[in-house]
Amino acid sequence: MQLRPFNIKRWTLKIGLALVAGAVVTWGVAWGCVLLGTDAEPEPIKYTNRDERKPRLAFVIAGRGYEACSLTGFEASYLPEAPEQPLPAWAVWPEEGGEAMTVLVGWPWRSMTFCAQTRTGGAIFDGWKFSTARGPVGLPLRVLPLGFSLSTLLAAAVMVATAEGLGLARRRRRRSKGRCERCGYDLRGLVGACPECGAA
Numbered sequence: 001m002q003l004r005p006f007n008i009k010r011w012t013l014k015i016g017l018a019l020v021a022g023a024v025v026t027w028g029v030a031w032g033c034v035l036l037g038t039d040a041e042p043e044p045i046k047y048t049n050r051d052e053r054k055p056r057l058a059f060v061i062a063g064r065g066y067e068a069c070s071l072t073g074f075e076a077s078y079l080p081e082a083p084e085q086p087l088p089a090w091a092v093w094p095e096e097g098g099e100a101m102t103v104l105v106g107w108p109w110r111s112m113t114f115c116a117q118t119r120t121g122g123a124i125f126d127g128w129k130f131s132t133a134r135g136p137v138g139l140p141l142r143v144l145p146l147g148f149s150l151s152t153l154l155a156a157a158v159m160v161a162t163a164e165g166l167g168l169a170r171r172r173r174r175r176s177k178g179r180c181e182r183c184g185y186d187l188r189g190l191v192g193a194c195p196e197c198g199a200a
């Protein structure tokens, strides 16, 4: 088998395309995680309200590809058995007396986020909201740089490896049948370069 020379231009293009496609896949997976939601049950935990220094209830959800933390205005005495736990570092705090729900989505790494909160002056949602026949849908628009990069790299690596593997298998199959590795032209009985594409 003849090794093809390493072509920097070709590989730059290939990797660039794979990264763009990987980013699209990562974005799509994140939105898919929102649309599919999660079966994970919200777990109540206690936290101390920052402004009033009062114990309040929060709910955390840890599902596959979907994590959420909701800081409620409920007093913790309402669910006394809820364990006292530190809040996730990414949880957005509400204004005094308000509520905030932060959602992180993406797989295998959380790559996008949105937050919905009530505050004086109305509700705030930093994602993209639209209505469908089945009701309103909110999708995240904010990227989590580390998780988005890692998921994009992984998706790109899988795509490049798959394409390379398929190409290698095709060249091997053509060679075993006595055909040109590059274009598939039947080379049986011929010597030298391929008359169809010129490959050596």
Ligand SMILES: [Zn+2]
Residues within 6 Å of the ligand: 180, 181, 182, 183, 184, 185, 194, 195, 196, 197, 198, 199
């Ligand atoms: Zn050929």
